Amino acid sequence: MKEFPPLPAVDDDAAPTFDGHLWLLEFVEGTPLRFQLRASGAIRFGGERRTYDDSIPRPCRRAVRHVRERLDREALRGAVDDVTDLTFLGRATHRERIDYDWDRLPPFLGVDVWSADAGAFRPPGAVEAIFERLGLDPVTAVEREVNSRDFDPVGYEMPESAWYDGPAAGVVIRDKRGNRALVENSEISTQSDAGVDAADAESLADTVATEQRFGRVAARLRERGREPTVDGLRERLLEDAYREEHGRLFDGGQAVDESAFRTAVARRAQRFLGE
Known part of the structure; x- marks a missing residue:
């Protein structure tokens, strides 16, 4: 599978010079997630650099299930001769600083499509259409076809997010030559202490289940x-x-006894079902 391309900050020395017309895409917090359909029909997943041949990282599990359930395999097979020619790249959306509207925000948002046959990433407009055709949501376009001469990232006013009542976590700038850079919103506050001992399975289950x-x-x-x-x-x-509590409960360095946590959640599921 094709790895993710670099995404430098727009003010970094490594940031490219943009040309032509730009797409401005909402940057949603989460983890890079890519996938490829195999000839067998199974889906192979990977992160920013490594492939997930065994276990899926916890904050990505909801996104993986979503892709497995929603991907239109027949539409993909009908569109290309070899399904392994394409790598689909996106974000497994989960909580870091922002408490999104989780009922509305898709677990996976498509960002890029790589064609090994063409040896290139598809342009933003094509990416949007491809993901929609395959039953998956593309990342939200804030603006389309902005002339690069008219765009100045210095002093850029961060737009409102499509996925909660507040500003976007950032904006990705793309041109049709494959150049990209990130304007990050540094003014969003970090997560406050949730006051829950993540090492205590019962307390954790009471909080989330x-x-x-x-x-x-x-x-x-x-x-x-x-x-x-x-x-x-x-x-x-x-x-x-x-997914929804990652930055608040599961990313603070405390070890989670997953076996005990699963058992505690199962007991509460039994009570919910009246068993």
Whole structure:
């Protein structure tokens, strides 16, 4: 699979000189996630540099399930002779500083498409259309076809995010030659201490395994024609919690006893189902 291209800060010495018309794309917090459809129909996933041949990082698990469930494999097979020619690159959206509207923000947002046959990344407009055709959401375009002569990143006013009531975490500048750079919003505050001992499985489960979360997970299962079970609720609630609470609960250096945590969440799933 093709690795992610560099994304330097716009004021960095490594930032490119832009030419022609630009696309300005909302930068959403999360983790780089790429995937490739194999000839067998299985999907291979990877992060910024390494491939995930065994376990998926916790904050990316919801995005991986989303891609597996939503990707239109037949549309992809019908569009290219060799599905392994393409690498799809995007972001597994999860909490760092910003508490997004998690019901609206897709777990995965498509950012780039690499064609090995062409030896190039597809231009932004084509990327948007490709992801939509395959059943996945592309990253939000803040502005399209901005003349590079009219864009000055110095003093650029950060736009509102499409995914919560507040400013975007940043904006990615793209041109049609494949150049890109990031204007990051440095004014967003860091996460405050959640006051929860992540090493205490029961306390952690009390915090994240709420009736509201179980209700949302159960509704998603029923939408897919599946009745909620303890195992189904547990796995999907954990994926949601690792995504929505990553920067607040799971990224502070405290070790999480995942086995004990899973057991504690399963007990609460049983209570939710009345078992």
